[in-house]
Amino acid sequence: MTPREDSVTAVIPTIGRPELRSTVESVLAQTAHLHEIIVAADTDGELDLPQDSRVTVVRTGPRAGGNVARMAGIRAASSNLIALLDDDDLWAPEKLEHQIRAIRDSRGRLDDTWLSCTLVEEPGGRHWPERRIEVGERLPDYLFRKQRIKAGQGAIHTSTLLFPRALALKHPFDENLRFHQDTDWLMRLDREAPGTAVIQVPEPLTRLRAGGGSVSRGIKPLESLAWARRALAHVAPGTRADFLVTVTYFQALRHKDYSAAVRVLGVAFSWGPPTLRALPSVLMLPLKVMTRGRNL
Numbered sequence: 001m002t003p004r005e006d007s008v009t010a011v012i013p014t015i016g017r018p019e020l021r022s023t024v025e026s027v028l029a030q031t032a033h034l035h036e037i038i039v040a041a042d043t044d045g046e047l048d049l050p051q052d053s054r055v056t057v058v059r060t061g062p063r064a065g066g067n068v069a070r071m072a073g074i075r076a077a078s079s080n081l082i083a084l085l086d087d088d089d090l091w092a093p094e095k096l097e098h099q100i101r102a103i104r105d106s107r108g109r110l111d112d113t114w115l116s117c118t119l120v121e122e123p124g125g126r127h128w129p130e131r132r133i134e135v136g137e138r139l140p141d142y143l144f145r146k147q148r149i150k151a152g153q154g155a156i157h158t159s160t161l162l163f164p165r166a167l168a169l170k171h172p173f174d175e176n177l178r179f180h181q182d183t184d185w186l187m188r189l190d191r192e193a194p195g196t197a198v199i200q201v202p203e204p205l206t207r208l209r210a211g212g213g214s215v216s217r218g219i220k221p222l223e224s225l226a227w228a229r230r231a232l233a234h235v236a237p238g239t240r241a242d243f244l245v246t247v248t249y250f251q252a253l254r255h256k257d258y259s260a261a262v263r264v265l266g267v268a269f270s271w272g273p274p275t276l277r278a279l280p281s282v283l284m285l286p287l288k289v290m291t292r293g294r295n296l
Contacts, residue, residue, distance in 0.1 A: 003035040003036075003078055003079045003080065004035075005080055005110055006033055006080075006081065006100050006110060007033060007034075007035035007079045007080065007081065008033045008034055008035060008079055008081045008082070008083050008096050008100075008162065009035055009036050009037070009038060009073075009074075009077035009078065009079040009081065009082055009083070009165070010027045010034065010036070010037045010038070010083045010084075010085055011038050011040060011070060011073030011074055011077065011082055011083070011084055011085070012024065012027070012037065012038070012039050012040065012073070012084075012085050012086070012087055013040045013042060013066050013069035013070050013073065013084075013086070013087065014039055014040065014041055014042065014043070014047065014069070014087035015042050015043050015061070015063075015087070016041070016043045016045045016046075016047060017087050017088050018048070019087065019088040019209060020039070020047060020048060020049070020087045020088075021048045021049060021050060022090065023085060023086075023087050023088065023089060023090060024037060024039065024049055024050055024055060025050055026090040026091045026092075026093075027085065027091055028050065028052055028054065028055075029091075029093045030091065030093060030094075030095065030096050030097070031093050031094050031096075031097045032094075032096060032097040032100070033081075033096040033097060033100050034054070034096060035054070035078070035079045036054045036055075036056060036077070036078065036079065037052075037054055037055045037056070038056050038057075038058060038073040038076055038077060039055065039056070039057045039058070039073075040058050040060055040069035040070065040072050040073035041057055041058065041059050041060065041061060041069070042060050042061035042062060042063060042064050042065065042066070042068070042069045043061045043062045043063075044059070044061060044062050045062075056076070058072050058073060058076050060072045065175065065176075065177075065178055066178075066181055067173040067174055067175045067176075067177055067181050068175045070084065070173050070181075071168075071172055071173055071175055074165060074168050074169065074172075075169070077165055079165065080110070080164060080165055080166070081110070081162060081163070081164060081165065082162070082163055082164070082165050082168060083096060083099075083161065083162045084158050084159060084161045084162075085159045085206075086158060086159045088209050089159040089206055089207065089208050089209060090206070090207040090209065091159075091205065091206055091207075092203075092204075092205040092206070092207070094205065095118065095205040095206065096162070098118075098201050098203060098205060099116045099118065099162045099199075099201055099205075100162075102116065102199050102201050103116055103162075103199050106197070106199050107197065107199070110164070111164070112164040112166040112167050112170075113167075113193070113195055113196055113197060114163070114164070114196060114197040114198070114199055115161060115162070115163040115167065115189070115196060115197075115198055115199070116160075116161070116162040116163065116198075116199040116200070116201065117156045117157070117160040117161055117162070117198065117199075117200050117201070118160040118200070118201040118203060118204070118205040118206055119160075119201070119202060119203060119204040119205070119206075120157045120159070120160060120204055120206045120207070120208055121204040121206070121207045121208065122208050123208065123209060127204040128155060129153075129154050129155040129156075131147060131153070131154050132154070132200055132202060133154055133198050133200050138190055138194075139156075139186050139187065139189065139190045139198065140187060140190055140232065140235040140236070140239050140240075140243075141236070141239055142154040142198075143155065143156065143183070143186070143243075144235075144239050144240075144242045144243040144246070144247075145238065145239045145242050145275060146242050146246065146274075146275050146277035146278040146281075147277065148277060153242075153246065156182070156186065156198075156200075157182075157206065157208070158181075158182040159206045159208070160205070160206045161182070167189075167193070167196070170193075171185070171188055171189055171192050171193055173185050174188075177227075179218070179219040179223065179224070179227070180219070180224065180227050180231070183231075184227070184231055187231045187232060187235075188231075190234075190235075191234050219251050220251070220255070221248055221249075221251045221252035221255060221257055221260040221261070221264060222257075222260050222263070224247065224248040224251055225244065225248050225260075225263070225264055225267060228240060228243055228244060228248060237271045237272050238272045238273070238274065238275050240268075240271050240272070241268040241269070241271045241272025241273055241274040241275075241278070242272070242274050242275055242278045244264050244265075244267060244268035244271070244274075245264075245265070245268050245274045245278045245279075245281050245282065246278060246281050246285075248264045249261055249264045249265060249268070249281070249282070249285060250281075250285050252264055253285055253286055265282065
């Protein structure tokens with residue numbers, strides 16, 4: 001069956017987590033727009049999946065990387081639209097319906113110059129991001145620039161993303177990258193496709209679950225610094241510095257790599273300096289990491 005213009009292919013990269021089956025079931029429960037599900041398996045193991053003709057498996061692994069799996073699923077898709085979902089998260093049944101409606105209300109048509117996202121709900125019930133992206137606001141400023149001392153930054157979770165397939169084929173995810181993967185893609189869009197509109201649905205239509213290890217915990221701070229030098233070279237100096245202070249510096253502290261932490265701060269201040277609202281993080285983040293360590 002030929003997909004309609006507003007039909008969606010859900011791409012789910014997986015390493016075979018036990019939550020995969022219920023994740024796929026949440027996609028099959030969509031009230032509208034679902035054409036197919038491509039499970040991009042970065043593993044050679046058996047997968048527990050519901051029996052449904054709309055579910056297809058493509059193999060990329062084992063351990064080829066999340067972006068390799070994402071791009072394999074995107075290339076294999078037969079729909080014009082792609083929605084990404086991590087293999088341990090869930091969608092509300094009306095997720096795609098609400099996003100497509102918001103895109104039509106905002107754009108009037110489904111061209112190739114937009115992406116859509118939603119809020120997420122954590123296992124404890126908290127919804128984020130608290131701050132919504134403003135019309136015309138650039139993605140780096142929304143994601144990294146501190147607006148308040150406590151929090152104040154935006155966020156876009158991978159499992160909420162919906163976008164035209166053509167956009168990802170023209171500006172693909174970096175298949176050689178093992179961390180900052182979705183952030184890197186968003187920065188690439190800001191650099192290469194600056195007219196891309198971000199349509200953010202202010203509803204928590206994606207639910208996060210605890211399960212498996214977090215890739216972000218394995219990011220080495222000096223690798224994050226090298227990525228920032230390359231991927232954020234086009235970004236305003238203060239915004240770049242805020243990223244280092246709130247993300248890379250935090251990674252250094254969590255790894256107890258204090259020499260890297262000092263180096264990251266030195267680069268941040270040479271770039272920026274960081275915004276005044278980001279400066280308290282220099283003192284607050286060590287306390288936050290220490291508190292988390294005592295609670296483990």
